[in-house]
Amino acid sequence: MKKSLADKIEQYLKVLIDRSEGKQIEIQRAELAETFSCVPSQVTYVISTRFQEKFGYRTESRRGGKGFVRITRFAVTSDIATINDADKLFHFINELVEKKILELNEGSMLKHIVASASSTLNDEERKNLYNSVARALNEYLNLNH
Amino acid sequence: MKKSLADKIEQYLKVLIDRSEGKQIEIQRAELAETFSCVPSQVTYVISTRFQEKFGYRTESRRGGKGFVRITRFAVTSDIATINDADKLFHFINELVEKKILELNEGSMLKHIVASASSTLNDEERKNLYNSVARALNEYLNLNH
DNA sequence: TCCTATTTGACTTTATTTGACTTTCTTGTA
DNA sequence: TACAAGAAAGTCAAATAAAGTCAAATAGGA
Structure with a gap:
């Protein structure tokens, strides 16, 4: 994927978080x-689009002298309850692939299973499936990583 | 039969997929x-007519700056239709692991997900899930071995 | 001819980039 | 202590970049 500036900044921050104590x-x-030679509001944009609560991040900040932006990742797991459509689930799976927690092929396989299985279900059942798979995957990863 | 532009674009994309890592x-x-000197919506047309789920392809995309269209191929096959309960599916997975077609942990992951996810589904959904997983596995196997 | 697939283009939606302006802190000084 | 100056972050809207939608026009085959 051709990475946009926003993508690069996102990735950079995620690496920093991965390496940090206490996430x-x-x-x-x-x-x-300055590091990315862009305007400061670009950073705000990245933070507000990629590090939202629903993706498992919380942010705090302070203005003025010695200001800062603090980003905290709370366990990948805690927002699983909100995964109830294909987009959110696929996003979750893609993130796991990005983080190298899953292989590209494993991610593809899972996405296919879900897409395939959901095609014969009604809306209610489908939501159920998305959430079940997210929970199950998360549970599995907790046990094994 | 004279090849339409749509046919050429289709062929071109399929070659790219063949040569790609991870299909x-x-x-x-x-x-x-631009490459084919046509309007962008022509590409959309090709993708929506030739790269559908039923032909074994899945697509994702992003609009805006550095946008993209991602196409993933999974092979389609048909003789696993009989797998519709947990025992048969687990047996199938175990065999794949024994044959070293799947890694041990991949097998574990799938079994865990299936077992866990199926517990919240009704009978109909459950059968569906078992069969979908079997199909997806079969596809995975076709692609990678 | 009639039907279906293809081609084209105008318009829509979404994502990103940029910059001008605003708000909120900290710090130094009267 | 109060206040002004400066340092940071936030907000918002315009400009730009890409993909999606839809329907009209055209081409090709039965």
């Missing part, structure tokens, strides 16, 4: 913008 | 249209 980092918006 | 490619619609 938490503090950055200075202006400094990060 | 998955990402293209930019506008760029491909």
Whole structure:
């Protein structure tokens, strides 16, 4: 995938978080913008689109001198309950692939299973399936990683 | 039969997929249209008529800057229709692991997901899930071995 | 001819990038 | 202590980049 600037900044931050103690980092918006030669609001954009609560991140910040933006990842697991459509589930699976927790092929396989299985279900059943798979996958990963 | 433009684009994409790692490619619609000197919606047309689920392809996309269209192929086959309960499916998975077609942990993951996810589904949904997983596995196997 | 598949293009929706302006802190100084 | 200056982050809207939709026009085959 051709990476947009937003994608690169996202990836950079995720690596920092991965390597951090406590899955938490503090950055200075202006400094990060400097690093990527972009305007500071670009950083705000990335944070507000990619590090939302529903993706398992929480952010805090402070303005003024010695200001900062703090990003905390809470266990990948805690927002599983909200996965009830194909987009969210696929997003979840894609993230696992990105993080190298799943292989590309494993991700493809899972996505196919879901797409295939859901095609004969009604809306209610489908939601159920998406959520069940997300829970089950998460459960499995918790046990094995 | 004279090849239409749509046919040529289809063929081109299939070659790309064949040569790709993981039977998955990402293209930019506008760029491909440029290559074939046609309007972008022509590409959309090709993708929506030739790369459907029923032909063994799945697509995802993103609009906006650095957007893309991702096409993934999974092979389609048909003689696993009989797998419709947990025992048969688990037996099938175990065999694949024994034959070293699946890794031990891949097998575990699938069994876990299936067992766990199926517990919240009704009978009809459950059968569906078992069969879908069997099919997906078979496809996975066709692609990678 | 009639039907279906293809081609084209105008318009829509979504995502990203940029920058001007606003708000909120911290710190130094009277 | 109060206040002004400066440092950071936030907001918002415009500009740009890509993909999607839909329907009209055209081409090709039975």
